[in-house]
Amino acid sequence: MNNRRLGKIMSPVNKLALLTFCTALFMAGSAAAKPGTAAKGKEIYDKRCTWCHGADGAGDGAAKDRLNPPPRDFTSGNYKIRTSAFDDMVPTDDDVFRMIRDGMPNTAMPSWSSLLSEQDMWDLVAYVKSFAKYDKPPAKLVEYGTQIKSSAESIEKGKKLFEEGDRCVECHGKAGKGSASKRLKGDAGERTWPRNLTKPWIFRGSNDPKDIYTRISTGIAGTEMPSFADPKSKKKLTEEERWHVANYVASLAKGKDKTVNAENTVVKADKVEGELPSTVEDERWEKTSPTTFYLVPQIIGGERFFTPSDDTITVRAMYNDKTVAMLLEWDDRTKSIPGDDAAEKIADAPIAEDGVAVQLPVEIPKEMQKPYFGMGDATHPVNIWHWKSGTKDAGETVNLLNSKGFKEIEKRDAAGVGLKAKSSYVDGTWKVLITRPLTTSSADKDIQFSEGRFIPIAFAAWDGSNSEKGSKHTMTTWYWLLLKPATGSKPLITALIVAGLFLGGLLWWARSAKSAA
């Protein structure tokens, strides 16, 4: 996640230069010292890396079945992030070093620079490469021609090439969110998801145009992401074209709405005079301030779930004197419709409906104590509003549940309390609008909303094409919902009065000083 974002402190070349210099100093003259020693690398590997990559580098450590992407099988010789030419599988030492130092965002592969020394990491490079018997540097590197700087024109050209003949759209979708038209697999048989290109922090190799150019040129080994430098490919791109596409892909990251800001933990509902928006498209939603949270897999209670596909949820809210409305938005690469042939083909069987849920305490806590974040507890029940996307034969539904922990769940009548939901799915994004009256007739069973109070709120989401159903889903822990009271003119009037008083006081002081003198 974001704390694994790459930090480029020094270019690899500088780093190599510095390292060579240090090694030279250390070895006091013995020139041409190899940067890393495989034997030393093995020692570190056996302590730090076997858990995932396995004792023999075959990617079969204890963790392998609970990780997607799975730990790399180094004997396969596949390196995803490399700068060697598309038809040369061998990575450069710098490539491997970079991944060990920086880690691979959005995977279990961490950045090791906080724990290991530079020399340790070079030793690991030598050892890790030996699993595939890579003992020579690559014969050819990616050719870059002259870099074309990003401009409106270049981005426009890139967009055309991205869409032309479904070149990238086939897998990354029209909006670049990875809503593929087909099911993709990796070499190890694992399910692979085309990258959501609008979220740069999940790129394994950064979204700098030069990095993107490199990935398009080499393809991503061990996955279906092909090379577009291969002259045999029908979808081949020239060097210049690849720069345009890279500039376009980099430009997809412009939206800030879906970036998590750890300090923003409050969903602020604006007060509206008159009617609330009745559709997800209503323009007024654009004016509200969005709050985005990470979704983490449910690995805490009941049957656990380790391989999520949804990663964030963005929430907006408004209210008027009768009702509160929330707009929930999250990227989901697949619209899961049980019974629909096309949807079933892309999904991991058995397919289930997509879904989203909002959790609120039945009673707004007066003190610090809240219900247990995982569906409440015996003395602190929660309300759960659970929307489901529907099947081929039945439309979307919204359910109301009251629970005291995940074993004690009571189904209630959603329509009875006026709970309603409406949705849209466009290019890999779900938007669901949920509304409920501020108060209901069953105050002992339903939350009664009131202005100006901090109300605990949590969310959950299900991707039915990714085996998510029941307790297998993604979720957040508690955050806050606040119905922002309308400010009115009181602060302004008070401020004017205070300023006036100060001015008056000062003038009086000056005058009395003068008359005294």
Next chain:
Amino acid sequence: MTKKRLIPRLLQLVLIIIGVYFGFILLFDVALHQIIPKSLLTMYMLFVVAGTAMVFTFTEEGAQELVGPIKALVEDPSKKMIRNVVFVIVPLLAGYYTYTSMLPSFEAPMELRTIHPAPPSKFKAFGKSYNLTTLQNPYRKFEKEDPAKFKGLVKEGGDVYIKNCQYCHGDKLDGNGPYASGLNPTPLNFQDVGTIAQLQESFLFWRISTGGPGLPQEAAPWISAMPVWQDYLTEDEIWKVILFLYNYTGRAPRSWANE
């Protein structure tokens, strides 16, 4: 007035107060990585202002020197220009401050919790009762008695860890697993000297087997994402994972013997 100073007393006072203010911000935000809540900062600053003013006006002479420039501003006709400026700025500032402080603040409520609460002397897990004062890791003795066997046990503990714990506590045991940033409170960092190195193995056994919900009230059990591991692991596996935590971080458990 008495002797000439390099920096006038009034300016000194203002500089000290500004210095302390930024000192607080630096200490909390930068050094401790914890944004200081506004209300707390206001309270601290109130004490600081009152305190320094008291020190500065301790003697008659000191007080004179302090208010001198202010009096001069109002009374001295040659300072008319500055006076007019001050008379505009001060009311404006006061008005602005009133306005912003009356706007409702939407800062989330503070949540204080004890990270290492006092453990109970007895607790229930795996359907039996444990006495925390006498509980010991049954495998610890092999560290000296049979190092080869011990190594094997640590490895088994590591497998348990990587399959169950790394998502939150991280593959480097630094509390920074792939899902850590989605949790509040964040998973604890075992590399830090303030966590397992300060604790006994029996404390860890209690925390791991009963998880977040097993915490006492002062530790806010309702927000801790730490799972209840007796639901998923055996007693043996928990003791082994504890061996692994200490072995990987190179730390030693706290024990009665060392005290």
